[in-house]
Amino acid sequence: MKPTFLSDLQLLKAAALLALCALPAMAADLRPPATVQAGQAFSIPVQGSGGATFYLVGPDIVVKREVKLDSAVQVQAKEVRAAGRYQVILCDSGCTSASFEVKAAQPAHLSFFLHPSRVPVSTPNSIDATAFVFDQYYNLVLAPSTVDFKITPASGAAFSRQVPTKRGVAWLRTDSTRNEGRVQVTAIDGNVQEARVVQQVAAEACGLRVRALPSGKTVTLETDPVRDCSGNALPDGTVVSFTTVDRDGKSTVDTPLKKGIAKTQVSIHGPAQVTVACGVVVGNEVSLSGKL
């Protein structure tokens, strides 16, 4: 009998067939979308037959359920609310996995802070506003958007600054305005807004003046209304120091402002010099002859 020999091609086919038989059954193919918006349901096409176990592992969720491979796997909106990377795993005879990213939805919340809570008037770069932009599920919105910071002083015209977000954050540094009082800063991103208030207070005293009024054996020392350089009255309670230097030496009296004025009575012995100070500001000097 004539011997038969397999050709190279036939050998190759036979080897491939054997190799396929030797392999375990392959898991179904899993192809999720690369990115999904937070809170939006979607489906993942699968290829295979029969049933399998589906796993969804995300930042705040782990789902395990049995699925049929003849239809797409449905992922519910509530299962993908947190932004971040999710892993999907499908196991039948073997397991296959894939991942996708959930991105934040539209801006829905602003985490806004304003610093400081009190600031002197007319101070450069003294107010800082920072806004973090979050979606309705409190995911940081990394997609660029613009935050409009609207600044409304107690008196004077309101103004605003538009600041683009970078990695979900917008911040602004601005000067305090000239007038004391409440300044409202509102951060606005689309339909979302948050307001905070900073209290502007008078700055250091300006043009501090003292008068000496003899009355009997004492002298009444009284300031003019104490104001800053923008004309804002310093708040009552601000301490004013009167210093007298006379024959008996040097003495200082600290007096709080009342109705914008500091007033005290001192006894002097002989010729005296009276000075006044408020914070870092020194006022005028008054000379007294000592003949009261």
Next chain:
Amino acid sequence: MKSTTNPSAALTKISGRFFKLASFVIAAAALAIGQSAPEVHLDAEGLAPRPIEELTGTTIVRYYAQAWRDLATALDANRTEGLGEEFTGFAKDRLAKRISAQTKTGVHLHVVDHGHRLKAVFYSTDGSAMQLIDQAQLEIQTFDGSKLLDTQNVPHEYMVLMTPGADRWYVRDLEEVSAAKSF
């Protein structure tokens, strides 16, 4: 898991760098806590609008490393105890929710942490928040019970928000983002 065998040496290394870079730039600070916390490098060069302080840099590195140590433990053992030491706010809530779901499904994760490169990108002027980008080298194995479902060994990138507490910095938000983003 990578760790530094001599934490005090690492601290000295950081301090030297902080002092050397008087312009408030931290080129690379590294610290490892104990034997199980991952290695964390912090780069705060060009940080705005507020420069970082030496103590803040050291504290951030320490507590971020501890956060990942405790996170890995929690995901593996499905336990939430201890997460409140380093996590707060959304990050803590989400982790607690996830671990609860892991417990219900029988899933757990084993994380082999090969280290983190932190880049500080925003530090608010009042010092109340810092945003960082973490490029992490993680090997993550997903199990259902004792059955290994999947192994991932790819770089991960996280957007991190940290806020200060009384004596530490907390991870307030931790979102994994696609590494291809040009932050």
